[in-house]
Structures are given as C-alpha cells and as structure tokens.
Amino acid sequence: MAQISSIVRLSFRDYSHEWRMSGCFILALASVLAPMMILFGLKFGIVSTMLDQLIENPTNREIKPVGSGRYNDAWIDRFRERADVEFIIPKTRALAATIQLKSDTANRILSTELLATAKGDPLLSRSSSFPEGYDQVILSQSAAKKLNVDLGDEIDGSLARQFQGKRERVHLPIKVIDIADVGVTSRNVAFVNLDLLIASELFKDGRAVKDLSWGGDSEASTERIYPSFRLYARSIYDVEKLVNDLEKEGAKIKANVAEIATVQSIDQNLTVIFWIIACVGAIGFSFSLGASLWANVDRKRKELSVLRLVGFKSGRIVMFPVLQSFYTAILGWLLAVLVYLGFEHLINFFLAPRLNLDRALCFLLTEHFLWALGLTVVVAIFAAILGGARAAGIEPSEGLREI
Amino acid sequence: MTIVYRLKNVVKERLIDGVGFRLMVPDIQISAKENIALIGHSGCGKSTLLDILALISKPDSLDQMSLHPVDGDSHDVAKLWEQDKQSMLSQIRKQHIGYVLQSGGLLPYLTVRENIELPRKLLNLPDDDSIKSISRVLGIDRQLDKLPGLLSAGERQRASFARALSHRPSILIADEPTAALDPITAQKIMAVVMEVIRGLNITLITASHDWAGVYKMELRTLKQESEVIEDGNVYQSRFCD
Helix, strand or coil: CHHHHHHHHHHHHHHHHCHHHHHHHHHHHHHHHHHHHHHHHHHHHHHHHHHHHHHHCHHHHEEEECCCCCEEHHHHHHHHHCCCEEEEEEECCHHHCEEEEECCCCCCCEEEEEEECCCCCHHHCCCCCCCCCCCEEEECHHHHHHHCCCCCCEEEEEEEEEECCEEEEEEEEEEEEEECCCCCCCCCEEEECHHHHHHHHHHHCCECEHHHCECCECCCCCCCEECEEEEEECCHHHHHHHHHHHHHCCCCEEECHHHHHHHHHHHHHHHHHHHHHHHHHHHHHHHHHHHHHHHHHHHCHHHHHHHHHHCCCHHHHHHHHHHHHHHHHHHHHHHHHHHHHHHHHHHHHHHCCCCCCCCCCCCCCHHHHHHHHHHHHHHHHHHHHHHHHHHHHCCHHHHHCCC | CCEEEEEEEEEEEEEECCEEEEEEEEEEEEECCCCEEEECCCCCCHHHHHHHHCCCCCCCECCEEEECCCCCCCEEHHHHHHCCCHHHHHHHHHHHEEEEECCECCCCCCCHHHHHHHHHHHCCCCCCCHHHHHHHHHCCCCCCCCCHHHCCHHHHHHHHHHHHHCCCCCEEEEECCCCCCCHHHHHHHHHHHHHHHHHHCCEEEEEECHHHHHHCCCCEEEEEEEEEECCCCEEEEEEEC
C-alpha cells in the first residue's frame, strides 16, 4: 500500500515538475482529438439532421392509391394497426371534397379542397391541436393568405348541391384553429375532421346530415366505402413492403420509389463514409497517442531504474508511466473538449444564421464525449503498459547506466 | 566474524556473437565491518560486480551467492535469481542495501529532503530526526528543501549518500561516487562518509581510483586481473580475494 500511494504521489510530482513536457503531451493529444470531435460534431449536427429531414420527410413516406378503390373502415383500421404504418386516414370522392370558404376580411369566396386529418398526421406534425367536430379547420398557408385570416378567426363555410331540381346551399361557421407551414402544401386546403368530410359527401349526394340539421334523403345504412386514403409509412425503409402488401390486396399504388432509393443510398453511403473516417481517425489517434506515450516511457527509463534501485517492485514501476499517461489522457481530453465547445459555439452562433438553419450545425451528445474519453484513456493506458512493461522487464542496472 | 557476502564462480557476460566482455568472480568473501575497494581501470567490470552485489543485475551463471546482512536473515541469492523472485530481491535491497550512483541518481522532481526520505517511506519507518542528523553530518542540512537541479555536483553526491544511508542499511555500495568531483571535494566527502560508516557499523563496498589511496589502511582491495582470451574475442576480467 505504501508503495502504491508513493507511486501515485511520485508520478504526479514528476508530471508537474516536467510541466513543459507534460503540457506538450497534453497539447499533442488535444490537437488530434479536438478536430476529430469537431468533425463528428458537424456530422452529427448538419449531416444527420439533413439526412433525417430527407428520411423523415412525409412526402417521401406517403403512399397514394391511384384511381379509386373500395376501402371500408375495417380495412383502414387493419392498416392503422400495422407497426410500419405511421398514419392512415380515408379520403372521400374528390368532387365531393370541396368547400367554399368566406371570411369577413377578404371579399372573395375561396373554393377549397377538404382533406381529413387527425392527431398524428405527419403533414401537420407541427400542429398541437387537430380539428374536432364540424366547426374547426386547419388552413393551408395559401388558403389562409387568400382569406386574410389568422389563428382563432371565424370563417363561413358553405356547400352547394342540386337536390330535387333545386339548387341548395348550407352554411356553417368554422373556426381557424391552426395554419399549416408553407412547406406542407401549396394548394388551398382545409384540413378538417373526417366527420365533416363525410357530411360534405352525404350532403352532395342528396342525403340528410342529422348532426347539422341538413335535410335530404335518409342516411343509407350500408357500410361506408371510401374510394381512397392517405397513408404514411413509419420510415422510408418500410415503404417497399407496404406497397407490395397493398398491391397484393388489389390496390393500385403510387409511391416515390425512385426518390426513396436515392435517399436510401445517400444515407447508406454517408454512413459508410463516416464510419471510415471514424475508424481511420480513431486508429490514427491511437497510434499517435500510443507512440508519444511509449516514447515518453523510454525517456524515463533511468528514473524508473532509480525507483527500482530504491526498492520499488517491478509491478509497481509499471504504474508510474501508466498513471502519467492517465493524467495526459484526462487533461488532453479536457482540453480537446474545451476547444471543441469553443468551435461548436462559433459554428452554431456565427455560421448557422448565415445558412438560414434553425437548428444546430454542430453538436455532440454526452455519450459522444464519454466515448472519446474512454478511447483516449484505454489507448493511453495500453501504450503505457507496453512501454512500462518493457522498462520494468529490463534489469534495473541497465537503465541506470544510460546517459 | 559474520560473512556478509559469499560469491563462488559468478559469471556475467556481455557478449554479442561471442565477442565482448566477461566478468569472473571465482571466490570472494566479504565479512561484516570490512570495507572493500574495487580498484581497476575503466571497463574492467567494477560497476558490473557492484550491480551484482546490489542485487540489481542477474549473473549469467553462478555456483553460489549468499547474502547475510548483520541485521537480518541469510539469503540464498543464487536461488532467488534462479526462481526469479524479483519482489524478494527488491525487498532485501530496500531493507539492507544503500546504493550511491556515480551520477547521484537523485529524482529531479523531489526535493533533497523527499529524496532522502524515500527509502524510509518505502520501509514505513517513522519520521524521526535521522534525516536531519544525517544531512547535518554530510553538510547538506541547508539544502533540504531545494530541488537537486539547484545543487552543486558535490552537494548532489552528499545528498545521494544521505539517501543511501537514511534507512540505516548495513551495506553501502558506491559506484565511483566522486568521479565527477574535484580531488579536494572528493576527499572531503569521503572523509565524512568514512566517519559515518565507522560510526554506524556499515560494510562499504566501493569502486574507486584516486582517493582510495588515502584510506588504504581501512579498505581491503580486491585483486583484479584481466586477459584477452578466445582468439582475442573475449576480454575477461577476474576479481579475487
């Protein structure tokens, strides 16, 4: 025990006594590690988020039926349950899915496409609330602009039909609960609850809608059939199987297969490239660190021999360079982290705004810092054990007579 | 009289492809309170023999080597080397032997005091005034808190002697301790050292040249003879009683 605590003390005394040399080792370590961390920070920040955007982009994951089919609620539910389906919602006939919107602040009546939506719709992933009942709507950006309305405004929606030879029009007040981002669609779209979409179709078919006191023929009791749906796969990697399964059930499907293939290959190639850079970087870093620490142990042979002469055991002697390498690893890593954080700050605060990015260009997770620390310490100690074992393995008398 | 060292047919070679140096010790006995000087020209194997006696160099072959410190048990060193009991060897070294290197061998990152304390710390010896008294005797009591780099060559060697003696070993081995010093300083230092070892009953084994003559009466000199053998390939040096 006395020997171990003495070795810890002596190794630290030597390390601080030779502060210039120790500083050089720390600097050498940090100057290899810090650029590697910045590289990974950028990979993690900009490249990963761009790639995620491509992979996550709902339009890439959308699966659209071509033409019209016959899908009932049970069929829709069956697909909704699947793990590879993120979202599915039925569509009604396109002709019946339009509504005329009018606001007090604009003098035109806007004919708008009705799309059913619900919680979890990837197209409206930024919305926090979704239309409930018949009187709520999320407007697309272009529709909101043309109607000159804002969040919370009330607008008038109206539907028209020819019924028993007469032209009829019904009105209902609708509240704008959200406005979709520009990127969602460039068309005039009103995202509404599926109930309103169904009501619109019933009304145009000349049927009555009891909830809204719209007159007409009594509602058909047969089960509801939808001609189409909106489906989003969980990820672009699920699209292919989903398309196959849907086609097996007789649906004609359109999906962005070519684009998906491109995104997939970009994803895979970038991952390969970064793994290559990571491996080459880690190997290079290990050798550079290992070589410098190993050389340092060689330099210390005489002092290690003196320690053995004084009576330290060989096994304890190995601890001396191992501990010093450990100090270098910890301090070098700390310096590299500081340098990295400085650069991260510079990049994110000065470069990111110029590129009009709303997210960090460069960042690392805590676990990445710990990985870097782990690698550094393991390599440092490994190199020191090799060098230390060599120093401890030779006769003490050998090292003593060196110049 | 106690025999401290007994060596029989101890051989250490430094041969590369059959060419080089061979140290032979046919038979040596060193008894307690005896002081030994190895006299000989450079390269005759003085340091090599001292390293063997200090247990930091393993002989290539040996019939017998035993060590019996006056204040400890008898050890069959030949057997310990054969069984590669390094820990035991360093334990004996730590406890019974003090070694002074030609170049001092002080650790540059420790103060003189800490250097001198180190052997005592390793043996868990108590902090008493022994550091102070040995430093005073050797004339370095005012340098104790300096780093070795700030000391003169003579002061460094004095500190080196203090470190070798601080844990009260019964054997002091010194390899040309004054070679780097001027003759007057060398004689001053050795005068003090001789006084100390007389007072502490220490066996001194040293390699030396110039000043040895001064203490001729107190030092027994081992005979050294060398020859070139094996077609001029091997320079063989023998030390005898």
